[in-house]
Amino acid sequence: MADALTVDIVAPDGKVWSGAASRVIAPSVEGEIGLLANHEPILSVLRAGTVRVTSGTDALEFPVTGGFVSFDHNTITIVADAVSTDED
Amino acid sequence: MGGQQRVYRQRIRSTQSLKKIFRAMELIAASRIGKARDRVTAAAPYAHAITRAISAVAVHSKVDHPLTNERTDTDRVAVLVISADRGMAGAYSANALREAERLTERLKNEGKSVVSYALGRRAASYYSFRKREVASSWQGESDSPQFGTAQEIARALYKAYVSDGEDAISEVHVVYTHFTSMVSQEARVIRLLPLEVVEGVAEPDEDVEPLYDFEPGAEEVLDSLLPRYIESRIYACMLLSAASELANRQRAMNTAVSNAEDIIRQYTRLANSARQAEITQEISEIVSGADALAAS
Numbered sequence: 037m038a039d040a041l042t043v044d045i046v047a048p049d050g051k052v053w054s055g056a057a058s059r060v061i062a063p064s065v066e067g068e069i070g071l072l073a074n075h076e077p078i079l080s081v082l083r084a085g086t087v088r089v090t091s092g093t094d095a096l097e098f099p100v101t102g103g104f105v106s107f108d109h110n111t112i113t114i115v116a117d118a119v120s121t122d123e124d
Numbered sequence: 125m126g127g128q129q130r131v132y133r134q135r136i137r138s139t140q141s142l143k144k145i146f147r148a149m150e151l152i153a154a155s156r157i158g159k160a161r162d163r164v165t166a167a168a169p170y171a172h173a174i175t176r177a178i179s180a181v182a183v184h185s186k187v188d189h190p191l192t193n194e195r196t197d198t199d200r201v202a203v204l205v206i207s208a209d210r211g212m213a214g215a216y217s218a219n220a221l222r223e224a225e226r227l228t229e230r231l232k233n234e235g236k237s238v239v240s241y242a243l244g245r246r247a248a249s250y251y252s253f254r255k256r257e258v259a260s261s262w263q264g265e266s267d268s269p270q271f272g273t274a275q276e277i278a279r280a281l282y283k284a285y286v287s288d289g290e291d292a293i294s295e296v297h298v299v300y301t302h303f304t305s306m307v308s309q310e311a312r313v314i315r316l317l318p319l320e321v322v323e324g325v326a327e328p329d330e331d332v333e334p335l336y337d338f339e340p341g342a343e344e345v346l347d348s349l350l351p352r353y354i355e356s357r358i359y360a361c362m363l364l365s366a367a368s369e370l371a372n373r374q375r376a377m378n379t380a381v382s383n384a385e386d387i388i389r390q391y392t393r394l395a396n397s398a399r400q401a402e403i404t405q406e407i408s409e410i411v412s413g414a415d416a417l418a419a420s
Contacts, residue, residue: 046173048271048359050166066340079177080339081348104348106177108336115173115352 040073043089045098045114052098052119059090060112062105069105077108087114129402132395136388143384149212150377153370156267157306160367164303167363171356178353180336181346189343190286191350192319195294199236202259202281202293203227204316204358206300206365207244209266214379216301216309216372217246220365223311224299231297239284239293243277243362259284259291267366274359282351285317300361301368309368316357319350 039056046052060071063085069078082103089096103116205224207217224247228238242248242261251258260280262273284293296317301309338345 044169044173046169048167048170048274048356049163051169064339065344069339076337078337078339079180079345081345103352104177104345106173106180106336108180113173113176115170115177117352 039092040110041071042111043091043114044112045087045089045116045119047116047119052116053089053096055091057089057091057112060105060114061088062114063087063100064105071105071107071112073110075107077106079106080104082114082116087116128398129395132391132398136391136395139384139387139391143381143388146377146380146384150374150381153374153377157367157370157374160267160363160370161303164360164363164367167356167360171360174349174353174356178346178349181338181342181349189346189350191282191317191354194318195285195292198292198294200239200291200293201231201236201295201297202239202241202284203231204241204243204277204281204296204298205247206298206361207242207247207250207266208369209245209263211246212376213369213373214376216369217244217250219311220299220301221247221250223313227297227299227313236295239291241277241281267369269359269362269366271355271359274362275355278351278355278358281317282354298358298361300365303364303367303371306371309371314357314361316354319353 039058041057041060042055043057043060044051044054058072062069062071062080063083064080065083066080068085069080071078082100082105084101085099087098087100087105089098098114098116098119100114100116101118103114105112105114107113203224205220207220211217224240228240231238239259240251240256242251242258243263244266245263248258248261248263251261260277262277265273281293281296284291285296295315298314298316300312300314302312303309
């Protein structure tokens with residue numbers, strides 16, 4: 037399946053990552069939620085954990101300390117309190 | 125006579141070294157402005173995302189949150205002034221403080237008592253010099269604000285806003301300096317609490333807003349969104365003020381450099397005429413000495 041989701045991950049001091057993805061898994065306060073294309077619109081609070089993004093053949097991981105995720109019209113916005121970008 | 129010349133030369137030398145310092149500070153400020161403006165732009169997506177999310181909640185559920193309700197049980201209001209840590213920025217801090225004074229005056233006329241919060245050493249010392257009480261002050265990073273500090277400030281104000289005790293406050297105003305362009309910055313006042321979410325609400329979308337599913341619930345989502353919204357507003361104010369401070373500093377230092385050049389020019393003239401006077405006097409001494417010898 038083509039990457040149908042538009043993903044933006046933003047932190048207070050700037051955009052962390054943005055691009056197309058086929059699947060996003062986010063650590064919501066009520067457990068991990070997996071988001072695929074055409075999911076129903078959702079606004080969920082995140083707890084500390086790892087946001088996993090599958091973009092093409094790449095699997096990306098973003099450890100976050102909290103925040104929220106919003107999903108509508110196949111656009112995902114993950115608003116993170118702090119993202120540690122130590123994967124590089 | 126020789127002493128006169130030496131004094132002038134000394135002054136020229138010290139003014140020259142001051143001029144070098146002013147020039148260096150001007151260049152430092154100029155190079156930091158770009159970075160400060162980038163940070164203002166970088167913070168925008170976060171603020172935008174939060175505002176959108178809040179308006180989504182507001183559309184789909186009845187917003188009834190302590191942060192959006194007016195408090196009537198206390199007449200204490202908070203004023204947060206954002207100023208610089210050091211001077212050398214022209215009238216930057218003075219303008220912000222004057223705006224804060226005007227606001228304080230207005231609030232007092234409305235029968236409210238004002239609690240001051242100071243960000244930046246200039247604001248803190250302004251209040252302490254006048255022996256006025258400051259509820260809290262933060263210093264040390266006025267030209268490169270950190271989000272952590274914004275969070276700290278937001279939490280302090282938030283705590284006072286929701287508390288029931290003696291130190292409760294009913295409104296929060298922020299005085300900051302808006303960065304419009306490199307040549308135009310102005311001190312502005314915004315009312316932070318109670319909240320009015322303005323931007324982003326009127327979104328003329330072709331279809332109605334999607335029906336959101338809130339997890340765990342609309343209330344809880346709002347509970348976690350609103351404090352973040354305040355943090356991001358305060359952070360945005362701090363970033364704009366930092367950019368304004370640097371722009372003001374660059375301008376002030378530029379003026380200082382040209383003043384130093386004026387002074388150097390003036391002293392060079394005085395030194396030259398002192399040297400000329402000395403030569404003239406020596407010649408007249410020699411000539412009159414020779415005349416006296418010839419006459420005898």
